[in-house]
Amino acid sequence: MEKNLKQPVALTGDRPTGPLHLGHYVGSLENRVRLQETHKQYIMIADVQALTDNYEHPEKVRENVLQVTYDYLAVGIDPTKSTIFIQSMIPEIAELTIFYLNLVTVNRLRRNPTVKAEIQQKGYEENVTAGFLCYPVSQAADITFIKAQIVPVGEDQLPMIEQTNEIVRAFNRIYNTNVLVEATALVPPIARLPGTDGQAKMGKSLGNALYLSDPSDVVAKKVMGMYTDPLHLKVTDPGRIEGNTVFAYLDAFDPRRDEVAELKEQYQRGGLGDVVLKKRLIDVLEAFLTPIRQRRAEYEKNKDYVVGVLKEGVDVTRAIARETMAQVKQAMKLDYF
């Protein structure tokens, strides 16, 4: 405990809009399992943020709060080392968001590259809701209420950290305080895992995701349908490694690096069929996923324990949130009695 107090605070999290997939593992979960050894790590299940583009489907958000928690525990997030909490159960985040909205202009939010890209991608354009436009401000509240120093994010989320730090500086300057702490983005060095169809991004809505909770037959089916090299028609043809999804997955999950290197050479020369490679990947993924599935099954049988983890996480987080809020209100002179 004494040791933990000196560890830097890290915040990570996920929108609970679907079960977590291998892309989450490679891009984030794996890193969190490491991070919890050296950081005081908080993991937020961002249900309020999920509602900004799912407000008409709250049942989807609700269902996935528990599913995501199962995924966390199954991959090795240790609740004695990491604190998992549900965003909507920390009202101080909403309070901070309201105060921060005064420190950001509408035009600044409209210029946020991440939000701009998402508005275009989702086709919101003229119908963008205030909640969606303001979600970077809500994120600033997520990051600052816990005084996170380290925020692991993908490259595309860097503008969010920048927006957060702008708010931190404005708040500390205007209210003549040092209550809020600037955050540093930690961009993982590992490349993004492509979808099973070869697309750069894996996602539920794209239908190209391989889930941590997929059973063996589903994994096999998805791997057998994976995108490889469309010009590699005969076994004897030379094949391409670049953009070949199967090799991207082997690079991420096959621990026998030497053998993978040899297979790559053989594939490029010609004489190595996709089916052989895919069967190897199935074995590799089965070896990786089997213990995860087993742990998940155990936790699913002990739902009360998992709910207890969330309850305790909320309690621990709430105590810190109350403390930050008291400091913020003191700085803003709103500490009446």
Next chain:
Amino acid sequence: MEKNLKQPVALTGDRPTGPLHLGHYVGSLENRVRLQETHKQYIMIADVQALTDNYEHPEKVRENVLQVTYDYLAVGIDPTKSTIFIQSMIPEIAELTIFYLNLVTVNRLRRNPTVKAEIQQKGYEENVTAGFLCYPVSQAADITFIKAQIVPVGEDQLPMIEQTNEIVRAFNRIYNTNVLVEATALVPPIARLPGTDGQAKMGKSLGNALYLSDPSDVVAKKVMGMYTDPLHLKVTDPGRIEGNTVFAYLDAFDPRRDEVAELKEQYQRGGLGDVVLKKRLIDVLEAFLTPIRQRRAEYEKNKDYVVGVLKEGVDVTRAIARETMAQVKQAMKLDYF
């Protein structure tokens, strides 16, 4: 108490950005003193809303929370009949605001006539903050968390009630519930009291306000400097009633209606000087303000009692806020455990 439960709920309030003035009394406070006899009245000291355009001056907001409370009690708001509370002490308002932001488009907020006029008036234009643009959503949270059925407002605030009811209908439809209640605007029949300079609106920033807490010498000085009829140069000249501030104040505060009617006739004929009229108005206002000043002085001596009124108001209001929030979260399926 039993009677109170059947009374319709009314919400009123003020931004604590300055002491309350005679314009507040005529346009609102007088009505609240009546309303508390027939309604379950909640009076919100809107410090969070005050910060949307005073976020750089929190000390001004803080100081006026207590000043406004003194004004309330001095004019006859009875804490056993009305519940006075501080907005920032009800975090559920912030939580609701965040949920409601998903139900309103940015363009809808930009079209809000009140916000549009205020943005122009304050010269915000391109630099409008997200907090200012979104304050109608925050107001919807103020009105709905307490399930207000009646909201006394000036004509210019009608678009706010409309926006609130749009949110209520959207929420109840999307989340298939009847938790939220539509509000009815109650526009007082009394005309707005002009500023001492004859401008239509009385306001601190306009420098034309006569405060409930002004001492006798200040009242006398402000009345003697009041705008009358600039063409009424000699006592014998005929004078104009329309736009004559002194008559507007006599209409609002002089209980001897017959005499005021006679004075109007005499003024229009010619032969009645401004000084005579103004001296009458000073007497009328002194008669009105003296008991208010006395009560205020009593409350100022008993600051602990006044703070106690606010504390109890917050407690009572918070209990209702928690209940509404539990219902809202249940409807949104965010009631995890």
